[in-house]
Amino acid sequence: RSLSAATLSVTSTLSKALVRLSQWLEQDFGDALNAGWQQIIPEPLAATSLSVVRSRVHSQDDYLRLQAATQLGQVNPQDSDAINTLLELLATSQEQWICQKAAESLGFIAPDHPQAAVSMQKQIKINDHPVAMIVSLRPLCEEIFAVRLEVRSVDNQTDLLGLKLVVSSGSDSIELPAEELDSYLELLLPEVRRGDQFSVQVAWPDTQVTEDFVV
Structure with missing residues (x-):
């Protein structure tokens, strides 16, 4: 909860x-x-799941976007596409939980990023x-x-x-x-x-x- x-x-x-x-x-x-x-250390995300996760970022369903924000922290460190997607979520989402999870995922794959x-x-x-x-x-x-x-x-x-x-x-x-x-x-x-x-x-x-x- x-x-x-x-x-x-x-x-x-x-x-x-x-x-x-x-x-x-x-x-x-x-x-x-x-x-x-x-x-x-998050569990690695299966490569076959990555395209599905990215498709959820632009969903109108906040729950799916929250899932995507969380799962993007399970990709390979310094994955530029995942980093840019998380930064997009941080810039566009008004939902606190989505922004929080996106920032946490960013910390897993790009810990030196200021956000x-x-x-x-x-x-x-x-x-x-x-x-x-x-x-x-x-x-x-x-x-x-x-x-x-x-x-x-x-x-x-x-x-x-x-x-x-x-x-x-x-x-x-x-x-x-x-x-x-x-x-x-x-x-x-x-x-x-x-x-x-x-x-x-x-x-x-x-x-x-x-x-x-x-x-």
Whole structure:
């Protein structure tokens, strides 16, 4: 399930050790790797599927365009056609999720591009269930970013019913509970500023894991 959290106000009042997202944009992953975060390597896209994916970019169906934006991150790195297609999506789409996914895919195949998002994941265990926490940071301008947060079952099959994704900053928080058959939860913070801090909690009954972030 997905949610855009435009109403969450982020602040600068957290006190725990912070994951510094700005380091990721500078390709400085040392602290993140030491803390258990890993870079994401997408599964390669079958060559026979590429023409189908590209045809979906110009669909009137936002879901198909979202699929295309995601799958273009699975082509060979530095594929110029895929890069240009993703840049076209970023320039023409008004849908936040499509732009976010396009920027993330650009980060997989052209990580040095100024519009590329950077994504990392950390595997955690909740009630003996392995899940992945995924964080993607997309630059919108020099001081403003979009952040996508995701919790996903590692096998993409485990039912997450009972799990909650909670994002908080100061006195504000937003909670996204899993429903029956959900294998992932994701939440988009469409506008955060450099220096903003927030925490992400993954909770199941009697168990919770929290990570604190600063942009």
